[in-house]
Amino acid sequence: MSSATTVEKTPAGTTAKVEIRAVHKNFGPLHVLRGIDLDVRAGEVTVVLGPSGSGKSTLLRTINHLEKVDGGTVSVDGVLVGYRRSGNKLYELREREILKQRTRIGFVFQNFHLFPHLTVLENVVEAPVSALKRPRKEAEAAARRLLERVGLADKAESYPKQLSGGQQQRVAIARALALEPGLLLFDEPTSALDPELVGEVLDVIKDLAATGTTMIVVTHEIGFAREVADTVVFMDEGRIVEQGPPADVLDSPRHERTRAFLSKVL
Amino acid sequence: MALTSDPPAAPLTKEPAAPATDLVVVPVRHPWRWVAVAATAVLLVQFAHGLVTNPGWEWDVFAAFFTTETVLKAVWVTLQLTFHGTALGFAIGIVVAFMRLSANPFLRSVAFGYIWAFRSIPLIVQLLFWFNLAYLYKELSVGIPFGPSFFSFDTMGLVGEMSAAVLGLALHQAAYAAEIVRGGVLAVDEGQLEAAASLGIPKLRQVRRIVLPQAMRSILPNAANEVISLFKGTSIVSVMAIGELFYQVQVVYGRNGRVVPLLMVATAWYILLTTALSVVQHYVERHYAKGSTR
Numbered sequence: 234m235s236s237a238t239t240v241e242k243t244p245a246g247t248t249a250k251v252e253i254r255a256v257h258k259n260f261g262p263l264h265v266l267r268g269i270d271l272d273v274r275a276g277e278v279t280v281v282l283g284p285s286g287s288g289k290s291t292l293l294r295t296i297n298h299l300e301k302v303d304g305g306t307v308s309v310d311g312v313l314v315g316y317r318r319s320g321n322k323l324y325e326l327r328e329r330e331i332l333k334q335r336t337r338i339g340f341v342f343q344n345f346h347l348f349p350h351l352t353v354l355e356n357v358v359e360a361p362v363s364a365l366k367r368p369r370k371e372a373e374a375a376a377r378r379l380l381e382r383v384g385l386a387d388k389a390e391s392y393p394k395q396l397s398g399g400q401q402q403r404v405a406i407a408r409a410l411a412l413e414p415g416l417l418l419f420d421e422p423t424s425a426l427d428p429e430l431v432g433e434v435l436d437v438i439k440d441l442a443a444t445g446t447t448m449i450v451v452t453h454e455i456g457f458a459r460e461v462a463d464t465v466v467f468m469d470e471g472r473i474v475e476q477g478p479p480a481d482v483l484d485s486p487r488h489e490r491t492r493a494f495l496s497k498v499l
Numbered sequence: 500m501a502l503t504s505d506p507p508a509a510p511l512t513k514e515p516a517a518p519a520t521d522l523v524v525v526p527v528r529h530p531w532r533w534v535a536v537a538a539t540a541v542l543l544v545q546f547a548h549g550l551v552t553n554p555g556w557e558w559d560v561f562a563a564f565f566t567t568e569t570v571l572k573a574v575w576v577t578l579q580l581t582f583h584g585t586a587l588g589f590a591i592g593i594v595v596a597f598m599r600l601s602a603n604p605f606l607r608s609v610a611f612g613y614i615w616a617f618r619s620i621p622l623i624v625q626l627l628f629w630f631n632l633a634y635l636y637k638e639l640s641v642g643i644p645f646g647p648s649f650f651s652f653d654t655m656g657l658v659g660e661m662s663a664a665v666l667g668l669a670l671h672q673a674a675y676a677a678e679i680v681r682g683g684v685l686a687v688d689e690g691q692l693e694a695a696a697s698l699g700i701p702k703l704r705q706v707r708r709i710v711l712p713q714a715m716r717s718i719l720p721n722a723a724n725e726v727i728s729l730f731k732g733t734s735i736v737s738v739m740a741i742g743e744l745f746y747q748v749q750v751v752y753g754r755n756g757r758v759v760p761l762l763m764v765a766t767a768w769y770i771l772l773t774t775a776l777s778v779v780q781h782y783v784e785r786h787y788a789k790g791s792t793r
């Protein structure tokens with residue numbers, strides 16, 4: 234890891250690698266992450282599996298610093314997230330700098346969290362205009378292209394409430410993509426959807442995977458993991474129990490807990 | 500003896516089974532409701548009749564004074580007090596609300612203290628304090644705290660009657676506005692903030708573009724209540740001999756003794772303008788309801 238003393242700039246549009254080192258996180262007395270080490274190579278898709286409460290969401294949220302770590306470091310493309318390192322010291326970044334770092338990292342929530350008072354187009358345009366200072370015209374043109382890509386070109390002027398869950402989640406993905414992030418994080422993107430809508434969202438994510446954006450996806454969709462993942466990570470009680478290619482982890486898990494989990498979800 | 504207790508054969512009233520589409524629904528009747536309606540209607544008609552025929556209302560006097568210059572000027576003063584009181588009150592209120600929501604315990608406590616104090620002091624007492632400000636502080640000066648001063652003002656010159664009244668109303672209003680705004684902000688789903696934060700939207704923009712427009716939905720009905728109650732509350736300022744509507748009406752009936760019709764003049768104006776405010780409220784609420792189904 235480079236001991237960068239300044240916040241390096243990675244050009245937008247390029248894909249990023251992720252290094253997670255000895256990350257710990259407590260919620261009061263609850264030790265939720267207990268020393269997580271994980272490497273995600275640029276352009277790869279990592280799927281995180283694990284039982285409820287094992288810390289998957291928390292891990293994902295530490296990567297874009299929605300959750301502050303209590304120990305260890307997270308870096309995206311060699312740049313520490315949330316801190317600046319100088320010698321042996323880690324200096325907390327100001328909120329403004331953290332916000333800037335987040336523009337390189339897209340996050341898709343289980344419950345979409347679209348802005349309900351803004352139209353679909355305004356939802357997608359908001360961050361490029363206000364965070365990246367793109368001219369509105371340019372941002373709108375880009376947003377319309379993204380909406381077309383997720384199959385919602387005709388919904389640009391609708392409000393989120395007028396869309397189905399699957400459509401809302403696809404808008405949320407377009408909104409995250411509008412920043413041209415090098416890394417995309419998905420927290421159970423299909424868990425809030427009716428079964429018949431899961432496919433349309435997974436298809437969009439599969440398309441993205443094919444374009445070579447680095448992605449970390451928390452999901453319970455084993456079929457999706459098998460098809461798309463380069464690496465499958467299994468978490469339990471705040472630790473990574475095992476990781477490897479989907480064929481290994483899903484078909485011949487070495488750990489008893491992985492096996493028990495898989496037998497329940499398959 | 501055999502005890503057979505077969506139930507007596509029920510008279511079988513075999514009705515021809517009508518197809519469901521031919522069934523007629525007979526609504527329940529509410530005779531007592533009609534009695535209540537009749538009684539209420541009689542009372543209303545009596546009241547209206549009284550309004551027209553009782554000479555005590557002196558509608559000619561009402562008509563003569565409703566749009567006189569004195570009254571119109573007084574209405575204007577009332578509107579100014581309301582407008583400035585609301586604008587300043589909510590401006591301070593928004594600041595206090597965000598102080599109360601801040602992570603800094605000092606700011607939080609100060610905001611809490613402010614709300615506590617100004618909700619505890621009756622408005623009329625507070626107004627009289629402001630009116631007598633000059634007695635407490637002979638002059639206000641701008642300068643280094645506890646150090647030398649650059650400018651100073653004569654308090655009486657700076658805080659005229661009108662400003663004292665506006666200040667009093669606004670500071671009082673701010674305590675309530677702060678709680679209303681805070682309630683509205685808290686009602687916004689936390690996920691909205693997380694989404695905005697994860698997109699790297701600058702903090703101030705998050706507040707202005709994401710949080711406040713959504714908070715407005717729950718702020719507006721309460722805020723409208725406050726504006727209307729402030730509007731009528733301006734009548735309290737009459738104790739400071741400011742020529743707002745209620746004070747002016749009192750002056751006039753003090754001179755001519757026509758108390759009832761002049762009170763009606765004030766009442767009619769209060770009702771008229773409150774109605775106007777309610778109409779404005781309707782349209783503002785509709786604006787902020789964009790994208791919602793309720």
Ligand SMILES: Nc1ncnc2c1ncn2[C@@H]1O[C@H](COP(=O)(O)OP(=O)(O)OP(=O)(O)O)[C@@H](O)[C@H]1O
Pocket residue numbers: 260263265283284285286287288289290291292
């Ligand atoms: N903000 C919080 N405050 C306190 N405890 C929390 C908080 N967020 C998460 N936790 C706890 O941390 C543990 C891990 O939560 P996390 O959401 O990361 O689990 P998860 O693996 O994503 O589970 P799921 O599959 O149900 O989403 C849980 O026990 C949860 O209750």
Ligand SMILES: [Mg+2]
Pocket residue numbers: 289290291420421
């Ligand atoms: Mg989770």
